[in-house]
Amino acid sequence: MSGVAVREGRGIALHRIGAMVLRYWYLLLSSWPRLLELIYWPILQIITWGFLQSYISQNDSFFARAGGTLIGAVILWDILFRGQLGFSISFLEEMWSRNLGNLMMSPLKPIEFLIALMTMSLIRLAIGVIPMTLLAWFFFGFTFYSIGLPLILFFCNLIFTSWSIGIFVSGLVLRNGLGAESIVWTLMFVMLPLACIYYPVSVLPHWLQYVAWALPPTYVFEGMRALLTDHTFRADLMLDSLAINAALFVASFLIFLALLRSAKRHGSLLGGGE
Amino acid sequence: MTLLADAPARPPAADPRSAAIDVEHLVKIYKTTHAVEDVTFRIARGSITGLLGGNGAGKTTTIAMIMGLVLPTSGRIQVLGHPIPEESDAVRGRMNFESPYVDMPMRLTVRQNLTIFGKLYAVPDVRGRIAQLADDLDLNDFLDRANGKLSAGQKTRVALAKALINEPKLLLLDEPTASLDPDTADWVRQHLQDYRKTHDATILLASHNMLEVERLCDRIIIMKRGRIEDDDTPEQIMARYGRDTLEEVFLDVARGRDREGAR
Numbered sequence: 001m002s003g004v005a006v007r008e009g010r011g012i013a014l015h016r017i018g019a020m021v022l023r024y025w026y027l028l029l030s031s032w033p034r035l036l037e038l039i040y041w042p043i044l045q046i047i048t049w050g051f052l053q054s055y056i057s058q059n060d061s062f063f064a065r066a067g068g069t070l071i072g073a074v075i076l077w078d079i080l081f082r083g084q085l086g087f088s089i090s091f092l093e094e095m096w097s098r099n100l101g102n103l104m105m106s107p108l109k110p111i112e113f114l115i116a117l118m119t120m121s122l123i124r125l126a127i128g129v130i131p132m133t134l135l136a137w138f139f140f141g142f143t144f145y146s147i148g149l150p151l152i153l154f155f156c157n158l159i160f161t162s163w164s165i166g167i168f169v170s171g172l173v174l175r176n177g178l179g180a181e182s183i184v185w186t187l188m189f190v191m192l193p194l195a196c197i198y199y200p201v202s203v204l205p206h207w208l209q210y211v212a213w214a215l216p217p218t219y220v221f222e223g224m225r226a227l228l229t230d231h232t233f234r235a236d237l238m239l240d241s242l243a244i245n246a247a248l249f250v251a252s253f254l255i256f257l258a259l260l261r262s263a264k265r266h267g268s269l270l271g272g273g274e
Numbered sequence: 275m276t277l278l279a280d281a282p283a284r285p286p287a288a289d290p291r292s293a294a295i296d297v298e299h300l301v302k303i304y305k306t307t308h309a310v311e312d313v314t315f316r317i318a319r320g321s322i323t324g325l326l327g328g329n330g331a332g333k334t335t336t337i338a339m340i341m342g343l344v345l346p347t348s349g350r351i352q353v354l355g356h357p358i359p360e361e362s363d364a365v366r367g368r369m370n371f372e373s374p375y376v377d378m379p380m381r382l383t384v385r386q387n388l389t390i391f392g393k394l395y396a397v398p399d400v401r402g403r404i405a406q407l408a409d410d411l412d413l414n415d416f417l418d419r420a421n422g423k424l425s426a427g428q429k430t431r432v433a434l435a436k437a438l439i440n441e442p443k444l445l446l447l448d449e450p451t452a453s454l455d456p457d458t459a460d461w462v463r464q465h466l467q468d469y470r471k472t473h474d475a476t477i478l479l480a481s482h483n484m485l486e487v488e489r490l491c492d493r494i495i496i497m498k499r500g501r502i503e504d505d506d507t508p509e510q511i512m513a514r515y516g517r518d519t520l521e522e523v524f525l526d527v528a529r530g531r532d533r534e535g536a537r
Contacts, residue, residue, distance in 0.1 A: 019393035023379065026390075030381045030420070093379070101376035102436070105341050106394045107366045264345040264359075267304060270338055270375045 012115070016108050020116030024090050025123075038124055042078050042132040049074040050140040069228050070198065071142045076154060076224060077197050078129055080217055081188050083162030084169075086124030087117045088184040091170040095178055104269050110260060114253070117170070118163050125159075150227055153238045154220050160245040161216045162188075164252040171252075171259035177268060197221050216241040216248065292355040294319045294444050294476035295340060300349035302335050302500075309335040311500040313349070317478060317493075319443075322470055324487035324508075325480040326520075327497035328528045333480040334375065336497070337446050340478070341371055354444060365444075367395055372437040373448040377429075380422030384413060384432050387421055388439060395440035407435040410465065426453035434462065438469065445469075447479040451486055459483075463490055484520040494520070496527055503527050 028034055053070040094100045103113065133144040145151065169187055172180045191197070194208070195217040201209050212218045219241035223234045263269055295317040302310040310332040317323050325333045338344040340351055342362040351358040354365045378387045385404060392400035408414045411431045416424060421432065430453050437445060450466070451459035463486060470477055481487050487494060488508050496504040496511070504511055504527070508520060515523045 013396070015396060016394050019390050022393070023382070023386075023390045026382050026386045027379065097379040098375075098377040099379055101343060101373065102378065102391070103394075104343055105366065105369075105371055106391065107363070107396070108394055109363070261345070264343065267335070267338065267344045269343045270334070270373070 012109070012112055013107075016112045017116045017119070020103075020108065020113065021119050021123075024093070024116070024120045027093060028124075035127070038082075038128040039131050042082065042128045043135060045074055045078060046071065046132045046135050047139070050136060050142070054140060068142045069225055071136050071140060072144070072147075072224050072228055073197050073221060075129065075133060075136065075144055076158060076220060077192075078132060079125065079155060080158045080162050080191065080195075082128050083121050083125050083159045084166045084188050085184075086121035086128075087163055087166030088169055088173075089124075090117050090120040091166070092173065092178075092181065092184060095173060095181075100174075101270050110257065114167060114256070117166065121163065121166065122159070147224075147227065150223065150233050150238070153242075154224060157216055157220050157238065157241040157245055160242075160249055161191075164245065164248040167249075167252040167256045171256035174256075175259040175263045175266070175268060191215060191217055194218075195221060200225060214244070216245045219244075292352065293317055294321070294354060295478060296350075296352040297336075297340070298350040300336065300339060300351065301347045302332075302339060302344065303347045308500050310339070310346075313497075313500070313502055315495055315502065315505060317476060319476050320470065320474045321492045322466070322477040322479070322490050324491035324494045325478060325497060326482075326484075326487060326494055326524060327480075327503075328524075330499070331497040332500040333497055334373070334448060335500075337371070337373075337448055337478065337480055341369075341446060342366075367440060368442055369444040369446065370395075370437045370440055370442040371446040371448070372430075372433045372450055373446075374452060375448070378421050378432065378436060381420055383418050383420055384424070384435075385417045387432070388435060391436050391439050397440055403439060404435075407438060411435050411438075411462075427455060427458055430454055431458070431462070434465075441473055441475075443473070443475055445475055445477045447477065447481075449481055449483075450479055451481075451483060459486070466490060484524055488520050496523075498527055 050071050053068070056070070094103060136142040136144055147154070165188055169180075169184045172183055194212050195215045196204065196212055197217070201212050201218060201222060204212055219237040223237040223241075226232045226234045226237070293316040295315075297316070298314050300310055300313040301308075313332070313336060325336065327333050335344060339346050340353060340358065342359040345359065354368060356362075356364045358365070382390075388404045388407065389400055392403055397403050404417075408417050411434060413428075413431060413435060416428055421429065424432065430451070434450065437447070445466075447466075451462050454462060466477060467490065469475060477490075479487075479490070491508060494504070494506065494508050494511055495502055504514070506514070511523055512518065512520060515526055517523045517526065
């Protein structure tokens with residue numbers, strides 16, 4: 001008889017999620033370049049855009065009135081972008097280290113794996129974005145946290161979108177190997193022009209506005225501008241965003257499961273290369 | 275701690291007298307490549323079985339399908355009485371594997387890697403189990419060294435430690451002594467034999483090392499081009515081919531000499 005009493009469960013096991021988070025935590029602590037990379041780009045971003053905002057504010061009455069919209073947009077964009085990267089890079093670590101077979105063979109379930117990746121996305125995001133918000137306050141007097149309760153809704157909507165994209169691209173890499181890795185780094189940039197991060201939706205051609213409104217982050221950035229420019233909180237925008245996000249999240253999870261099944265059919269889990 | 279329907283979850287009932295592995299008419303086709311064709315075998319609990327064959331014979335694909343990492347095109351697999359992949363969750367905690375096709379995170383130390391897998395497999399006393407494995411497999415000298423800084427032989431021993439972390443009832447090994455010097459390889463083989471005896475475990479191993487297979491296995495399944503070419507005890511197979519060693523049998527099979535025309 002086996003000396004180890006192994007627990008087998010049909011549900012979600014926190015100890016397995018905890019084990020995976022511990023694995024990524026060990027990795028972060030073992031590599032200072034990984035830690036540095038988390039804060040390097042956000043800091044460069046905020047300094048560059050912060051000075052641009054200061055310059056424009058001195059010369060344009062609209063931006064002087066809507067102080068912080070650029071810096072706010074930069075920080076929210078970083079939450080969206082780095083939320084997805086934090087998710088996807090942790091996933092890629094398994095591909096790079098050829099560890100996926102070990103995990104898929106273990107009692108770890110796909111949903112537990114994804115929850116661990118989401119947790120790591122939050123941890124990595126905190127390491128990168130908190131210093132960024134402190135710099136925005138220190139250099140440019142922009143207190144990101146003064147947005148208050150709407151900030152929580154902005155954050156939740158953006159992080160859900162970032163996880164949905166992260167789950168989707170991870171499924172693509174799972175199915176197609178590291179040859180599909182570039183999608184991880186580039187797919188989110190589709191949002192840059194279409195989600196109207198730095199300008200209102202009304203700037204877009206009429207037909208393109210339909211595409212923009214299909215993307216959950218568009219509602220967040222419109223909501224942020226309404227708050228900072230007109231001092232109006234648009235709850236309707238947040239609810240719309242949440243509804244699209246819910247659909248997007250479920251769809252990406254189902255696509256991930258389908259791609260995982262396809263990877264098992266094609267024998268991709270044992271290789272992991274190109 | 276577990277959420278949802280996991281209090282304490284009971285896997286679907288399995289017949290304890292069933293075979294450890296029961297494979298029927300297994301087929302795997304990748305596009306136009308027939309990797310495994312109509313393979314059928316049963317492996318008794320507590321036995322050590324060797325899966326032999328040249329490159330591309332279908333050994334790794336067969337093991338991967340038993341593990342649930344590759345879905346069969348058709349056929350039926352039962353592991354410890356549970357159909358795979360439908361009830362994989364019911365058996366994953368009681369099986370484990372080692373394969374040259376997977377690795378463990380390079381930057382993490384041996385201890386960190388084993389801790390994570392111990393937690394994934396819900397081993398109750400992970401520290402104690404790691405200490406025991408470190409003694410058994412002689413890992414103490416490099417337990418706190420990064421996996422990426424180990425020699426090939428050390429990595430193989432660590433991979434074996436990971437495969438034994440949950441004291442599996444079913445152990446699937448792909449080239450378990452590859453990269454080991456003869457002395458360490460012999461020592462690992464002895465360890466596997468002892469493990470089988472003390473844990474009444476079933477071991478299925480794929481190997482190119484004929485001496486290893488001869489020494490370890492109660493039974494051998496020889497595969498060629500995705501099909502089972504022969505299936506019996508090592509002694510019976512050698513007698514059938516009229517050979518004194520399995521290596522000679524392997525060469526006969528690989529070079530297409532049949533049993534009668536072998537000599």
